[in-house]
Amino acid sequence: MTKQHANWSPYDNNGGSCVAIAGADYCVIAADTRMSTGYSILTRDYSKICKLADKCVMASSGFQADVKALQKLLAARHLIYQHQHNKQMSCPAMAQLLSNTLYYKRFFPYYSFNVVGGLDNEGKGCVYTYDAVGSYERVGYSSQGSGSTLIMPFLDNQLKSPSPLLLPAQDAVTPLSEAEAVDLVKTCFASATERDIYTGDKLEIVVLNKDGICREYMELRKD
Amino acid sequence: MESNQAKHGLVGPNDPIQRTQYPYVTGTSVVALKYKDGILMAADMGGSYGSTLRYKGVERMKPIGKHSLLGASGEISDFQEILRYLDELILYDNMWDDGNSLGPKELHSYLTRVMYNRRNKFDPLWNSLVLGGVKNGQKYLGMVSMIGVNFEDDHVATGFGNHLARPILRDEWHENLSYEDGVKLLEKCMRVLLYRDRSAVNKLQIAKITEEGVTISQPYSLKTFWGFSAFENPTVGAEGSW
Numbered sequence: 467m468t469k470q471h472a473n474w475s476p477y478d479n480n481g482g483s484c485v486a487i488a489g490a491d492y493c494v495i496a497a498d499t500r501m502s503t504g505y506s507i508l509t510r511d512y513s514k515i516c517k518l519a520d521k522c523v524m525a526s527s528g529f530q531a532d533v534k535a536l537q538k539l540l541a542a543r544h545l546i547y548q549h550q551h552n553k554q555m556s557c558p559a560m561a562q563l564l565s566n567t568l569y570y571k572r573f574f575p576y577y578s579f580n581v582v583g584g585l586d587n588e589g590k591g592c593v594y595t596y597d598a599v600g601s602y603e604r605v606g607y608s609s610q611g612s613g614s615t616l617i618m619p620f621l622d623n624q625l626k627s628p629s630p631l632l633l634p635a636q637d638a639v640t641p642l643s644e645a646e647a648v649d650l651v652k653t654c655f656a657s658a659t660e661r662d663i664y665t666g667d668k669l670e671i672v673v674l675n676k677d678g679i680c681r682e683y684m685e686l687r688k689d
Numbered sequence: 690m691e692s693n694q695a696k697h698g699l700v701g702p703n704d705p706i707q708r709t710q711y712p713y714v715t716g717t718s719v720v721a722l723k724y725k726d727g728i729l730m731a732a733d734m735g736g737s738y739g740s741t742l743r744y745k746g747v748e749r750m751k752p753i754g755k756h757s758l759l760g761a762s763g764e765i766s767d768f769q770e771i772l773r774y775l776d777e778l779i780l781y782d783n784m785w786d787d788g789n790s791l792g793p794k795e796l797h798s799y800l801t802r803v804m805y806n807r808r809n810k811f812d813p814l815w816n817s818l819v820l821g822g823v824k825n826g827q828k829y830l831g832m833v834s835m836i837g838v839n840f841e842d843d844h845v846a847t848g849f850g851n852h853l854a855r856p857i858l859r860d861e862w863h864e865n866l867s868y869e870d871g872v873k874l875l876e877k878c879m880r881v882l883l884y885r886d887r888s889a890v891n892k893l894q895i896a897k898i899t900e901e902g903v904t905i906s907q908p909y910s911l912k913t914f915w916g917f918s919a920f921e922n923p924t925v926g927a928e929g930s931w
Contacts, residue, residue, distance in 0.1 A: 471711040471739075474815075476808050478838060501840060506851050508832075509840045531805050531837030574809075 477529050477577050478503055481664025482514050483613030484525035485621070485651050486583035488591030488606050492644045492675040495583035496651045497525040497611075498659070498686060500667040510667035510688065517679070519544060522557040522584035523672050524564070527611030528598070529577035536576050539567060557584030561594040561602065568600030575599050579610040585674055591639055605630075606638035613658035613665040620654060644675065652684055659686045712764040712815040714738050716749045717888045718850030719760035719819045720878045722862055723828050723843050724871035727899035728821030730760050731875040733883075734908055735890035742890065750896045752903035754779045756824040757793040758896055759800075762847040763816035763835065771814060774803060793822025793829035797839070805837030817847035823900050846878070849886040854878035868897070880911050 484497040497514040500507060515525045516537045524540075526533040543563060547555050555563070561582050568576055575598045582594040595608035606627045609617040628636035640647065651671060659666045669684040714736045721730035736744030749768070750760040753775050761768040778799065782791055791799075797820045807813050818833045831841040844858040857878055866874065872895055883889045891913065896905040 473711065474813060474835065476811065476813075476836060478834075478836060480838065503838070508838070508851070509842045511842070512840050529838075531801075531808070531834075531839070534801070534837075534839070535805060 478531075479528065479577070479612075479664075480508070480530040481612045482527035483609065483611040483617060483655065483658055483662065483665045484514060484527055484579070484581045485609045485617060485654055486525065486581040486593040486595075486607065487621075487625075487642070487647045487651065488583065488593045488639045489642060489644060489647055490591065490639055491585075491589060492647070492673060493523075493583040493585060493591035493593065494644070494647045494651055494671060494673050495523045495525050495581065496655065496669060496671040497527070498613075498655060498665045498667060498669055500665060501530060502664050505663075507667075513670055515670055515672055516540075517672075518555075518560050518582070519557070519584075520554040520679075521674060522555065522560045522582065523674060523679075524580055524582045525610075526578045526580045528579045532576040533578045536564075536567065536578055536580075540564065543567075556587055557582065557592055557594075558586055558604075560584070561592075561604070564594075564596065565600040565602045568596065568598065570600075572599050579614075581608050581610050583672075583674065585676075589676060591674075604638070606640050609654070611665075613655075613662040616658045616661055617654045620657065621650075624650060644673065648673065648682075655684075655686060712767075714743060714765045715815075715888075716747060716762045716765055716768075717886055718846055718848045718854065718882055719749065719762050719817070720846040720850045720854045720858075720875055720882075721760060721819050721821050721830055721844065722858060722866070722871060722874065723830050723864075724866040724868060725864075726868065727823045727828060727897065728758060728830055729868070729871045729875055730758060730819060730821055730896045730898075731879050731893060732760050732762070733879065733890050733893040735888060735892070736765050737888045740888070742888070745890060745892060746908070748894070748905075750894060750905055752898075752905070753796055753820075755790055755902070756898075757791075757796050757820060757822035758898040758903050759796075760819040760821075760847075760896070761816045764814070767814040767816050768818075771800070771803070771816065771818070775799075792824035792827075793820055793831075794824075794827075796820060796822070797829065797831040797833070797841075800833050801837060801839045804833050804835060804839075808836040819845055819847060821898055823898055826900065849882060849889075850878070853881050853885055857881065876911060880913065883911060883913065 481502040486495045501512040580596045586592045596602045719732045732749040736747040832845045833839045846854040891910040
């Protein structure tokens with residue numbers, strides 16, 4: 467019999483769900499604050515939301531160590547950008563940078579599932595959704611992470627976004643008001659928490675609009 | 690000649706690099722919590738060689754710099770290498786002689802990067818680390834795993850401790866724990882671990898860090914009671930089919 471010993475993987479799945487919704491003049495980005503490994507909860511209060519620029523916020527789930535490395539890299543790149551251009555990076559530019567950063571590690575990927583939300587150069591809400599290796603798309607709303615399979619079809623049903631196949635292209639932003647969008651996000655997470663063991667504890671909601679950025683919290687089930 | 694060396698199991702210059710893919714001597718859980726004046730941490734002193742209890746006096750908690758305390762579970766030699774890294778870091782930081790010193794937050798961040806870098810090289814340091822400290826009246830308690838997963842919390846525990854001790858801590862922990870109550874709570878956790886974690890031993894230390902500095906207790910043992918009916922005949926009513 468061969469010797470049995472502990473083995474290791476360079477990856478872990480720390481779970482969590484992220485949602486972002488773009489409106490005509492606002493953007494809502496939300497994520498739960500639970501961090502898990504396997505069936506254990508590591509902590510009930512870990513923020514998955516990271517401010518990348520004045521009008522650009524990223525929510526990430528997946529492998530926490532990779533997510534942290536990615537956030538630090540983007541922060542460093544943004545600092546250089548500010549020194550070179552004396553301004554904040556726009557959200558569409560940051561979205562492209564994130565895609566390139568993810569693809570740079572195509573053959574040893576960051577195991578991170580991101581949504582970026584913010585305001586574009588016209589002040590319109592924008593959401594970008596990614597896979598782990600950097601393919602991305604601008605959309606009106608999106609969900610990523612362990613609860614995305616529960617949340618995404620619900621958003622599709624409620625928001626009835628125009629098909630991206632339509633010609634001429636239709637605007638993807640949602641028709642909801644800011645308050646309605648925040649309520650919808652709360653409902654999404656309350657429901658996802660019921661069935662997804664990796665989602666729960668607390669919901670962190672970030673709202674971006676012309677007045678700036680504000681943050682609110684809602685308690686979720688802790689079981 | 691070189692291939693001859695390889696045949697004898699020695700490392701030759703052309704042989705592939707060997708990396709630690711599994712641990713040899715390991716320590717079990719570390720439990721730590723914030724209390725009124727700082728951080729309390731507990732760890733037993735066992736060093737297991739697989740399932741053999743090989744060492745019985747391993748110190749798994751060490752003071753780092755002026756404001757921090759590091760506890761480790763996992764590979765003991767990797768922990769001792771981490772201590773050498775930190776010693777050098779603190780020494781070179783001291784040489785600036787600018788009156789600044791690294792606090793627990795900085796050290797935790799450093800450890801996070803060391804652990805994550807080593808996993809990127811597929812040569813991990815096989816530890817779960819707990820870092821506690823107090824600086825400028827700020828309490829700090831964080832954890833790092835062998836692949837770089839890291840977080841802060843009011844109480845943390847590694848390995849089996851996350852399963853057995855943290856539910857107790859979530860029940861009984863509060864912000865204003867006194868030193869006495871904190872030690873009592875840690876001892877309750879360590880006793881449960883002693884009963885249910887086979888690699889735990891009844892010889893432990895409790896470390897305290899406050900604004901005044903670190904004190905690590907002398908090794909001592911917990912009072913145990915093995916007369917519980919569940920311990921007397923654990924298989925009664927659950928006989929195997931054979």
